[in-house]
Amino acid sequence: MNVKREDKPWKKYVGKFAKLSTLALSAALLLGGETAGAAGGGGAGHQGTEGTEDKTNVMYIILDDAGFSDLGSFGSEIDTENIDAIAENGLKYNNFHTSPVCSPTRASLLTGRNNHAVGMGNVANFDFGEGQPNSRAKIPEEAGFVTEVLGENGYTNFGLGKWHITPTVELSPAGPYDRWPLGRGFHRYYGNLEDSSDQYRPELFRDNSPAPVPDVEDYHYSEDIVENGIQYITDHASLRPDDPFFMYLGFGAQHMPHQVPEEYIEMYEGEYDKGWDVIREERFERQKELGVIPEDAELAPRADGIAAWDELNEEQQELYARFMETYAGFLTHTDEQIGKLMNHLEDMGELDNTLIMLISDNGASFSGGEQGTMNQAMAYNKVLQDFDHMYENMDEIGGERGGSDYPAGWAQVSNTPFEEFKGTTHAGGIRLPLIVHWPEGIESKGEVRDQFTHVSDLTATVYDVLGIEPPAYMNDTEQMEITGVSFSASFDDPEAFTGKDTQYFEHSGHRTIYHDGWKAVSVHEPGTDFSEDEWKLFDQTSDFSELNDISDEYPEVLNNLIDIWHVEAEKNGALPLSENFLDGLGNLPADNLRARESFTLYPGMSHLSESASPLTLDRNYEITIPIELDEGDEGVLLALGNRNSGYTFYVQDGELHYEYNNGAERYTISSGIEAGANEIRYNFENTGDNQGTGTLYINDEPVGEADVETLPFKIAFEGLDVGRDLLYPVSPAYEDEGDFEFTGEIEHVHYQFEELEYIISEEVTTEGIPIQE
Template sequence: MEYKKREDKPWAKYVNKFPMVGTAALSAAILLGGCQAQTEEAGANKAPQEDAENQAMTDEKTNVMYVVLDDAGFSDLGSFGSEISTPNIDELAENGLKYNNFHAAPVCSPTRASLLTGRNNHAVGMGNVANFDFGEGDPSRRAKIPKEAGFVTEVLGENGYTNYGLGKWHITPTVELSPAGPYDRWPLGRGFDRYYGNLEDSSDQFRPELFRDNSPVPFPDEEGYHYSEDIVANAEQNITDHVSIRPDDPFFMYLAFGAQHMPHQVPEEYIEMYEGKYDEGWDVIREHRFEKQKEIGIIPEDAELAPRDPNVPAWDSLNDDQKKLYARFMETYAGFLTHTDEQIGKLMDSLEEMGELDNTLIVLISDNGASFSGGEHGAVNQALAYNKVPAEFESLMEKYDQIGGEQTNSDYPSGWSQVSNTPFAGFKGSTHAGGIRTPMIVHWPNGMEAEGEVREQFTHVSDITATIYDVLGIDTPDQLNGVEQMDVTGISFAETFDKPDVETGKNTQYFEHSGKRTIYHDGWKAISVHEPGTDFEEDEWELYNVTEDFSELNNVAADHPELLEELIGLWNEEAEKNNVFPLSENFLEGLGNVPEGNMRAKSSFTYYPGMSHLSESAAPLTLDRNHEITIPINYNKGDEGVLLALGNDKSGYTFYVKENRLHYEYHNGTDRFIITSDKKLDEGENLITYSFENTGKNQGTGSLFVNKELIGETEIITLPLKTSFEGLDIGKDLLYPVSPEYADEGSFPFTGEIEKVQYDFEESEYILAE
């Protein structure tokens, strides 16, 4: 067949000049032995036509692009039922395929690990997010993806591809995100040729912590800066350079937005676009989305809408101030997504202008369901949200005009999160549908005839890379860089591109997150319901016939007890194969863990002036731990500036000199605890010492000394799990200032001399989660 020119599409001005392989050849080429043939030991899935010879679907150059949204729910895109304007993503869907039965992992790092390796997340060591380290006894939850699990970039690199990574990473143990590495788990250590973005779990959109390749770089201090725009501009530059100089060679691009993860931050004009749009409230908007989903065929006519979550109040029960505040949060979220869509449109325009759009296989997904981290009222401070400190409504209302801007780290209330996950129940972190069923769009004009159709086959994030190997005709190597490789357990769904009813052979898939468990098998799902603090053996299990019950709402466990027991047994088998055990219900508690072998597990840390910005996750963990910080300085009258700062204006701590006096400040997101010397510093050498003595859970006494003389102390209420979402600086305070007392001074570098900064702890290890 020949590519059909799309005269009515704005991206169709370039007619594909390359013929496709014939239909018969395509049918034979779809299914691979290499990445599909699964032994019983590798998994319960069995791909059809396992003897099919490995063959590419096209002889022409094919670029590959993964576009990943963060925390966007199943219904957030216009093409999946939303009222939010996403015309560029919808254009990809109109010219491609929409998958309504796609599944991610319940949280982001496991999804990304599966996506980039083609394997189950626990099997590659990413049983939870990359910030957590649960110790040697829990190897699948240490975020250490082994070399035996080759990345798609490593495989494609051996097949002539150049690999570009942009945006959020979050699949390296975050304790290793220091300016000195180790770099072997960073993007360039796993097959990427170039990388630009943030390595942590989330990013401020106006002042991100940025890395280029293996080096930290200052954020571009320019008017109107936004992170999404920046990574897309760099993506365009990568492609322009590549196509200009090596036009015959294919490229792979991984573009991972910070959107729609907290903080929701976007220029004000995008928020204004949605002014009044959400005044009807989440109950009405959810009903509208549900009906639109049926109208456009993204869900079946007989699908049901999940009842409102019991922790979400009815919109009509809210007072006027609550409605006003909550609507503003959703206006911000919607504007954020529209802004993201515009950036995707810019990239698509660039691909089209260079003649690369039609021969680029684009897969767009969200990494998990929409998040409920905003809680009942929403949030404006990420540190408080992650430390599970609920926001007071009055304090949020005071920030109303700042929502979406630099002064806040916004997240919408969970009522809107349930709207995002329409028609499903549950949220991010759950193994119910709301946590794991997200949109997927595949766009590849050179490789598929279908346009705008819906595909209903069960698909999983690990299947995407298996599909890429399939369509490119790549046999997954037995060895990579001299290391024997694990089986790729994903199953190609490439045959669905032009065969809407074909069976892919994806029969079984397990899910697990913080003790929550689900198993899919042959059109059924069994889902455990775990009560915190109870034995996992006491869990109740639900059973859903997902072939007939799209929204997974009709629990038929009582009607099929034998089938349920079989599925529970199958979950245990899959868990054993994929190294899921031991089970643990811990999640955010892992932020406070420093087990033996962790790079933070030292009793002493010494930093020198001039050290690059250090991620908070790699900085010493001070919470609830007796410790001492010493800073020898050389001071002359008039010297001023920051000696040490960790954090930002939302939370953190800082030591600084101003007006010849020493100041210490700890900000827990709500209150500021300050020690200021009554005595001016003496000229010459001064030894600054700070001592913290833990006096109870999340509290202690902070004492400040100059030359061993006590100059002040204060009782401090600390954050329980994570100090801040901005890292540590020596001799300055980059990005956002911790203290408002020097907020007008830029980074406020110290004009005297700092010899070093030293942290000392009584114990090197610290285990918060039990």
């Protein structure tokens, strides 16, 4: 069954990154439509239709922080015509679930197993030590990736975009690389390895090496990864046309910062002036018209802390509308890139025989707070940005200077019709759209499926339809059970029972259990014992939006579900429970690289991600930089961060400067400096939570000091450079100087720390927070 070009909006285009050769493109076009008989089986085990004899490619497309209603095919007013075309020619699943945050979702997706069982109980930035082995972000070899399994079955595996399933402390240019994409079965990789990415100046890696941002006009990260994906497919189709490929494409969109060219924002000018209450109602009604929610579904009430739109003043409405215009334009731009990829697959003759699964990794985020933010670091650190500053500079939202996130009112719109947000185990955090497109393997199209599905089921389904039996051993390592369940029976049978009757959820103490049409969700008060939690009970078969708590009516059902949660949690290693989340950035096991007492970094070192850089939060430390300075020498000695937050040491116009920017205030210490050999030293004495006194020395002589308020959780969303400042400048004093490379000589940069009081070893303990089995 073929999808005709006139049935969808995909357009021809010429890439500006890959610059494919005429010869390669011609060969691909000639060979692309004549592919058959490769490894992979193409449909063995599929319940709905007979298997195809041709190869079957597999593609996972992952949006980041997009809510249940954000796609046009799931009720949105946002133009996502290319994704909607995939849905119209495929299937929409309206009962699909993920983890509440991204790393656990991606770990489940790529292994086919529950996230705690593979050590990803939380995001990969946190390592809670041996006391919580499920939250060390170290996916074991026993949990083989889909790429490793498919690689043994003749597949070539491509990874693009956001990764975020390696302990972020290991994301240094020195590795270790065994948990990077190429260490887990990918043959080619290009993208960002950390949690979020700037769209204009991302921290890029190609395979195992840092990569520069391409020097092209109007660069955008989403365009870049798609054009690299197109290059990979072209190379493959040109030279190995009979072999199948697997592609993992993880967009940075819709995660903050929301950044997109102005023309896409202008597409939605005035669209959101009516406000989030009206838009949410309109989406809700549209969802009913589309059949993605039942007619008797209910709309969740406005969340606590979100003001009624009509109660906002004119300036608030104007600013908040601009945030949402940017978010919508960002998604439309992403959709356009997906359209380019679909068009290229069709040109290569690879569209109909490619099983495409498109998801979002978790619900929409409320981290922008009640008023949104233009500073990603401040939002992450729960610091409110000045409203007047944002209002006066709202034209920067969406651009390089506007690292923005929309207000929580719009996040609730994204999660229509559900309650709550990313980070919770309520429906708003874990219930997302799933679109499946496979013309050669699925006869049904444009239909909605309501079978309960979980992110771990996608890889199980891939193995099923390809007729692949996951190996008991791989690389001489016994493999864990695949806990995902294939839902291929639902492809052409809307009433099919897939066998998926139970699924637990847990994140930072939030708990949910699904069993046989029922859902129970815990309500936890921070600082209390988990045994005191109340639980809500929902009948999913009659309460689509999960709003009507019937725990009082069915106490036996609820108690049974709670017991099932504990059984599943024990079985998957989800215990002990802990409330730890952002504070996990500072709780370091003794074997964590960042727990070291000293670091010596040398000039010429590659850019180092912030999460792998020396940790300066709430501790006493010294930074020493011996330099040789001639008259007229200047440039950056050391920089971590970007214009939104961070610190930098630099020489300019005969003066030495140290700056620390917490987003709200910039602290500067400056002094004249003589030519010759100089030892620069900065001493920071921690005087309380998120504060201290910094003193700058030249050749052991104090030249100035400042009382500094530091950020509590994460200094910046850009890493560290020695002898230059790549990507964005930390200081506006040298923002017109490029990377402002130091023209003198730097011997080294030495960090010396006092031992952290909160280094953990055997057990995880956080004062005032109960941890229990």
